[in-house]
Amino acid sequence: MQVPGFGKGVADGLLASRDKALEQAAKQIERLPADASIVTYYDEAYPARLKSIYAPPSLLFVRGNIELLREERMIALVGSRKTSDYGRRAARELAEGMARERVLVVSGFAKGIDTQAHEAAFEAGGRTIAVLGSGVDVIYPAPNKKFASDLIESGRGLIASELPLGASPDARNFPWRNRIVSGMARATVVVESEFDGGSMITASLAHNEKRDVFALPGDIYRPSSGGPNRLIRESRARIATSAEQILSELGWSSQSPKQEKKKPLDRNGLSIFEAKIVDVLEAAGGPLVIDQIAERSGFDVQDLFVQLFTLEMKNFVRPMAGKQYTLSA
Numbered sequence: 001m002q003v004p005g006f007g008k009g010v011a012d013g014l015l016a017s018r019d020k021a022l023e024q025a026a027k028q029i030e031r032l033p034a035d036a037s038i039v040t041y042y043d044e045a046y047p048a049r050l051k052s053i054y055a056p057p058s059l060l061f062v063r064g065n066i067e068l069l070r071e072e073r074m075i076a077l078v079g080s081r082k083t084s085d086y087g088r089r090a091a092r093e094l095a096e097g098m099a100r101e102r103v104l105v106v107s108g109f110a111k112g113i114d115t116q117a118h119e120a121a122f123e124a125g126g127r128t129i130a131v132l133g134s135g136v137d138v139i140y141p142a143p144n145k146k147f148a149s150d151l152i153e154s155g156r157g158l159i160a161s162e163l164p165l166g167a168s169p170d171a172r173n174f175p176w177r178n179r180i181v182s183g184m185a186r187a188t189v190v191v192e193s194e195f196d197g198g199s200m201i202t203a204s205l206a207h208n209e210k211r212d213v214f215a216l217p218g219d220i221y222r223p224s225s226g227g228p229n230r231l232i233r234e235s236r237a238r239i240a241t242s243a244e245q246i247l248s249e250l251g252w253s254s255q256s257p258k259q260e261k262k263k264p265l266d267r268n269g270l271s272i273f274e275a276k277i278v279d280v281l282e283a284a285g286g287p288l289v290i291d292q293i294a295e296r297s298g299f300d301v302q303d304l305f306v307q308l309f310t311l312e313m314k315n316f317v318r319p320m321a322g323k324q325y326t327l328s329a
Contacts, residue, residue: 031165035152036063036136045069053183053209057162060180061136064151064158068104068127069184073252076106076181076206078199079113079191080224087113087192087224090216092120094189097243099126101253106131106185108177109148109159111141113191113199119147122157131180132161133173140169178202187212187250189240193227200227207236212250214240239320269314273299273307278316278327287326 001011029038039045040059047069050056062069075098079087095105095117105121107114109130121128130151132140136159139145151157162180163173178201182188188206190213193199206213215237218225231237240246247253270278280296281288290308294301308325311317318328 028165031137032061033063033137036061037066038062039066039069047184049074049186050180050183053179053205055179056183057180060160060162061165062158062160063136065127065155066158068129068156068158069160071104071127072186073101073103074106074129074185075103075246076185076188076202077113077117077191078107078178078181078188078193078202079117080193080197080199080227081110081112082194082224083112083116083192084222084224086218086222087216088116091116091191094191094216094240094243094246095120095126095128096124098247099124101243101247102126103243103247103252104129106181108133108174108181108198108202109140109144110174110198111143115144115147117191118151118157122147122151122154125156127156129158129160129184131177131184132159132163132169133177134161134169135163135165135167136161137165138168174198175201179205182206182211183209185211187214187246189214189216189246190228190231190237191216191240192218192224194223195226195230197224197227200231203227203231203237213237214246216240270311270316273303274311274314274316277304277307277311281317281325281327287320287324290323290325293325 001008038059039062045066077091077095079091091113098105099121105117105128107117109118109132118128118130134140139148148159152159175198178198182202182205188202188211190199190203203213213236215228215231217232217239218228232239244253276297280293290301290304294304308317315328317325319325
């Protein structure tokens with residue numbers, strides 16, 4: 001009331017709004033199901049990685065094993081509701097591979113790729129977190145109600161939402177929900193999505209937060225592969241081919257690679273320039289962008305393109321996304 005321009009009427013209105021909000025919050029707490037909890041930003045159980053995103057949720061309503069929120073190794077597997085056999089198979093194989101390596105799978109519980117990922121991880125004995133675009137007492141889609149109960153009761157699953165109890169699954173909730181899916185995870189994998197699909201929003205959110213993004217390459221004639229192919233083409237995502245490959249790139253794979261003695265590359269038939277490029281890539285032990293190859297070989301970038309194309313035709317090198325090249329062998 002001491003602020004110029006504000007009087008008793010405004011002050012009373014603010015107090016009334018506060019009291020109404022507190023009353024509504026108290027009712028929410030009273031309505032909590034027996035298997036539900038509220039985790040606030042300041043609680044120890046609040047996911048550490050989620051705190052660093054833009055606009056982290058103030059609190060999460062959760063049902064299930066709250067300890068899963070503390071897991072360090074989380075991967076988001078997301079995709080279209082309209083799936084293909086290829087997408088469903090890939091989602092399941094990726095989720096099963098994550099489960100075998102004890103990596104928790106996060107997704108949005110939507111029909112299609114999300115549900116396939118949750119189910120495959122769970123059936124493989126793994127753990128999974130479903131982030132809803134509705135209240136945790138409003139399971140959507142409806143066919144997933146039994147599965148939601150199984151997750152909660154098993155101790156290997158968790159249902160989470162920032163929305164209050166009773167909140168319906170309105171379309172506007174899902175894009176905003178996606179920041180929680182990507183925010184919990186170290187990396188996001190887009191299995192299938194059209195250009196304007198919700199999974200592309202999840203990928204953009206992850207990319208903006210400097211998180212790793214992977215995408216499953218697909219048929220150029222299939223609309224649901226348009227999104228992942230675009231992410232790869234624009235170098236906003238790395239190619240995803242298997243759970244082992246993704247986890248290896250993240251440094252999470254427990255599978256020790258087989259130690260095989262590499263045969264020395266046969267440089268017969270190569271020019272001295274081509275042999276020099278092969279030497280540079282072999283010494284790197286992995287892919288290099290063309291500018292790095294130019295710097296280490298001392299060749300002009302324009303000349304390098306010609307030499308690399310010739311080496312590609314001779315099956316010595318192969319191109320990768322983002323103007324990267326690596327040895328074929």
